[in-house]
Amino acid sequence: MTVALSGKEIAARLEKQFPGGIVESGADSLLVKAESLLEIASYLKSTRGLDLDYLTAITAVDFLDYFEVDYLLTSLKHNHCLLVKSRCYDRDNPTLPSVVSLWRGADFQEREIYDLMGISFEGHPNLKRIVLWEGFEGHPLRKDFL
Amino acid sequence: MEIDEVYPGGELDKLEGEQINSLIAQSQQPIPDPDEWLDEELKRNILLTSVDAILDWGRRSSLWPVFCFPACCAFEFMTTAASRFDISRFGMEIVRASPRQADLMITAGTLTWKMAPQVKRIYDQMAEPKWVLAMGACAISGGIFRSSYSVVPGYNRIIPVDVYVPGCPPRPEALLYGISMLHKKIAKMSIAPKGK
Numbered sequence: 001m002t003v004a005l006s007g008k009e010i011a012a013r014l015e016k017q018f019p020g021g022i023v024e025s026g027a028d029s030l031l032v033k034a035e036s037l038l039e040i041a042s043y044l045k046s047t048r049g050l051d052l053d054y055l056t057a058i059t060a061v062d063f064l065d066y067f068e069v070d071y072l073l074t075s076l077k078h079n080h081c082l083l084v085k086s087r088c089y090d091r092d093n094p095t096l097p098s099v100v101s102l103w104r105g106a107d108f109q110e111r112e113i114y115d116l117m118g119i120s121f122e123g124h125p126n127l128k129r130i131v132l133w134e135g136f137e138g139h140p141l142r143k144d145f146l
Numbered sequence: 147m148e149i150d151e152v153y154p155g156g157e158l159d160k161l162e163g164e165q166i167n168s169l170i171a172q173s174q175q176p177i178p179d180p181d182e183w184l185d186e187e188l189k190r191n192i193l194l195t196s197v198d199a200i201l202d203w204g205r206r207s208s209l210w211p212v213f214c215f216p217a218c219c220a221f222e223f224m225t226t227a228a229s230r231f232d233i234s235r236f237g238m239e240i241v242r243a244s245p246r247q248a249d250l251m252i253t254a255g256t257l258t259w260k261m262a263p264q265v266k267r268i269y270d271q272m273a274e275p276k277w278v279l280a281m282g283a284c285a286i287s288g289g290i291f292r293s294s295y296s297v298v299p300g301y302n303r304i305i306p307v308d309v310y311v312p313g314c315p316p317r318p319e320a321l322l323y324g325i326s327m328l329h330k331k332i333a334k335m336s337i338a339p340k341g342k
Binding site for chain 1: 259260
């Protein structure tokens with residue numbers, strides 16, 4: 001069984017490296033600032049003992065006040081996982097850094113979130129619609145889409 | 147030792163030889179083929195009908211369906227095609243992967259707008275005459291997905307539909323009933339162009 005890492009413990013470890021990068025930490029998750037997401041993700045992937053080298057899933061939620069994007073990271077070596085969250089508050093042009101450079105598996109999932117939720121991922125090599133067609137108006141998984 | 151002691155009954159061999167020679171003697175000419183009644187039958191074998199009737203009979207008696215199974219109604223179609231319901235009774239058991247060899251499109255499933263151009267292209271590639279049977283709620287009207295942003299609200303938005311079979315999904319009996327309705331519809335077709 002994969003062990004879920006404690007967000008609070010990880011936050012305590014990261015606080016020195018990335019002061020202010022962590023907004024909130026819970027029993028099983030970590031909420032990070034959008035600006036620090038890529039650095040922290042890179043640290044989580046390559047630090048010995050954490051080795052979160054496998055991106056299980058990315059998903060996005062529309063909370064109306066903000067969009068939240070969740071990254072579920074897993075370490076195949078240690079068989080543990082961690083949920084990392086990030087938020088974007090700009091509804092007209094929500095943007096997050098792309099993690100494709102760290103995990104290739106993020107490619108299609110970020111495109112799907114871009115397609116259905118309308119969140120742009122900066123640094124993505126091929127950010128275009130994946131499920132819907134070019135010219136479709138709007139992003140159907142947004143709460144205000146009709 | 148005499149040979150008769152080892153293989154007694156040389157009469158058997160003699161008898162066999164006689165039988166064979168007798169059969170050869172009887173079989174110098176071939177036996178005539180049994181067809182003496184055919185001459186008379188051929189003289190009587192003329193059927194009078196109309197061109198429309200014979201063409202429509204031929205067309206409806208072996209409708210070959212094309213693959214168009216985008217969603218779950220396909221399973222009911224498979225059941226219909228398999229042994230219990232057996233559409234080979236109607237000469238339909240050959241489901242064609244090539245639209246050029248098919249004359250019936252059974253639209254078994256929800257169609258999304260992204261898939262719609264492909265379905266329309268397959269329909270366009272089918273040779274005339276061709277028919278479409280809309281199977282199930284999604285094919286008729288989009289079903290429960292009708293108001294969705296991505297679903298075509300009925301195949302008749304993109305291709306002409308001949309028969310509608312309601313259900314979600316329709317039972318195989320319903321599909322067979324729809325097919326027999328299509329047979330009746332085809333029986334009323336005329337090769338003469340409309341209005342002339």
